[in-house]
Structures are given as structure tokens and as C-alpha cells.
Amino acid sequence: MEAVATNHEAAMEAGDVMTASPAFPSVFQPPTVSTGSFRFLHPSEYMAQPALPRWLIRNYLEDGSLVCVFGDPGSFKTFAAIDQGLCVATGTPWHGHDIPNPGHVFYIVGEGAEGLTKRVRAWCVDHGKDPLTVPFYLSSVPAQFLSEESTQAVFRAVEAMATQYGPPKLIVVDTLSRNFGDGDENSQRDMGLFVAKMDMLKAKWGCCVMTVHHTGWSDKSRVRGSSVLRGALDFEYNMKRKGDAVVMSCSKCKDHAEPADLVFEPKTIGVGWTDPETGQEITSCVLQLTHPPVTKKASALSDVQRKVLDALEVEHNERGGPVKEKDWREAAYMLNIVKGDEQDSKRKAFARAKVELEERGLVQKEDGLWSPVR
Secondary structure, three states: OHHHHHHHHHHHHOOOHHHHOOOOOOOOOOOOOOOOOOOOOOHHHHOOOOOOOOEEEOOOEEOOOEEEEEEOOOOOHHHHHHHHHHHHHHOOOEOOEOOOOOOEEEEEEOOOHHHHHHHHHHHHHHHOOOHHHOOEEEOOOOOOOOOHHHHHHHHHHHHHHHHHHOOEEEEEEEOOHHHOOOOOOOOHHHHHHHHHHHHHHHHHHOOEEEEEEEEOOOOOOOEOOOOHHHHHOOEEEEEEEEOOEEEEEEEEEOOOOOOOOEEEEEEEEEEEEEOOOOOOEEEEEEEEEOOOOOOHHHHOOOHHHHHHHHHHHHHHHHHOOOEOHHHHHHHHHOOOOOOOOOHHHHHHHHHHHHHHHHHOOOEEEEOOEEEEOO
């Protein structure tokens, strides 16, 4: 050890730090001594390819993420969860945002199962889907995730469905409190245990897990209970009533730019059932998108992003509809998005800005054509 220290000190005195560094292998061979499942990865392993997002709902939900949709009673948070879940189950674009990897959705019902069936049916009627063919499954009873016995029952039920029909893409826990179990939401230990169970669901099936939760008692801008939950989230969405409208805003986005706020209005839908007592048609609601509000996300654009967005706005208005990427790119070049005439620099600047604008939820692609999100 003394010789190593002496060599290091000599290298530092000579101003040659690199001579004190160990040789870096140009061709990596994993250590021959087994360390079990825990080991360190060489750059040739973790830099082999870019870590691209695996969007479930482009810009809003990602595979393998932990999500929370929260709000006050009457904020339509369950309607939002059902809306997203049914879009994932059917591959239906979610208010202009595509579903790259649709699949089965398992919805763990904490309360109001009868109301949920009406809401699911209303969504299917509104979107022209046969509810009997939609892979959107409701639990028969709530879970109690702080109970190991109940947790194992959930895992067995999901495993049975996954084996017979296919693995889940999304598991929804609605609401957190009704599926929590015998514990205290304000306890770091209890909430930490609940989050650990959610992580187990994610790890087992590589799916997105969404919890539906309430706002804090005094601070309506945060979820109720221990901050352990928020610390573990990849996405957090706050549902707020504003008059007749409902605003869905992203209050946490761990690895991406926060998507744009969305504004909805509830739309009454007849579900095709008749109340036997009154003879009247039974109705429910779906969320209908209106224009999103102006947010700080739009005003904080860089000069290049602003020019690229302006180019799409102009092309969209002139053509009266969605735009080919080639036409959008050429229009952006006309706005001098970079100095000089170097084509490669222009191409890279446009491509970078396009991705950033899409991640912010300011532009969208559908059927190969681009539009601004207004």
C-alpha cells in the first residue's frame, strides 16, 4: 500500500495525473470471479446503444415507470386514469398522443366498482369500441398492499391473467388509500413499504404502475401522506377543477421535459343501459379535450426551438392542416435556425428541436404528419 501511495504522490508532483491511473481496458473482459447478480458495468456495455424512452403514452406515460394521478374529490382523477388505461388497452391515441405499445391493463378497484363499469362503458360508446373485446380488467375486491398475504394474492391473480392472456402494460391502483392496508400514509416506513410493493409489480412485469391518490389536507399542490411516495415517482399529474373545466398538469417528470398542461371538459354519454326503476337511460361522463392553457413551458423555449415551432405554426396555417416533416424542416431552415449555411448543422439543430418540442407536448405526430398542439 505504501508503494502505491508513493507512486501516486510522485505522479501528482510531476503534474501527470494520468500516469497514476490504472490501465483502462480497450477490450473488456468481465471478471472471472463471480460476484453474483451485483456487478459493475463497463462503458462498452452501458454505452452500447442509446437509452431511448419506451413510451406507453407518448410524452405522458412510460413503460416501467411509477406514476401518480392525484387531486381533490370531484377532480375527475379516476376518469383520467380510466381514459389513459382504455387508450393503452385499445391502442387508441390519447387526445392526440399515440400509444406505441398497447397491451393489457389491470385496474385494482378500491371503491365504487359499479360506477367504474358505467365509466368504462361510456368511454367505449364514445370511442366506438365493443367493451367485451377490450383487454381492460377490473379487480373483484380491493388490495391491501401492506399485507403480505394480500400482496401475494394480487401477484397470483396478475400472473394467472398474464399467463393466459398476456402480461400487463399498465396496472392501476385506485385509490392508494383504499388499497393501502392497515398502516399510516404519513409514516415513512409504511409508505416506503407500499412503494416497495409497487416497485415489485414494475419489476415483475416491466409495466407502468399508476396510483390514484388524494391531495394533501392543507397543501393542495402535493399528494397526501409521506413524501416517500413523491420521491419514488417518475411522473406525477395534478388534476384541478377550474369552473366547468378540469386541468391536468405535470408536477413531476423525472427523466423528460414536463409535458404541456391539458384542459378537459366532462362530456355526458349514454351508456346504452336503462334504469329499471325510472325507464331512463343510464349516463356517465368522459373527458373531452379543449385548448390547453398557456404555460411556462411554452415561454421558456430557446431561440432555435421557438423558430422551429413558429415554422410549423406557419406551415400548418398555410396548408390548413398537418404538415410533412420535410416541409416543416425546409420552413425552419428559412428562419435561419443556425448561423451559416452548413446543412449538417441545420439538420442536427432541427432534429434536436423537434424532439424537444415533442417532449414538451408542444407538437405532435399522427399518421406521419406534424401539427402544433394548441
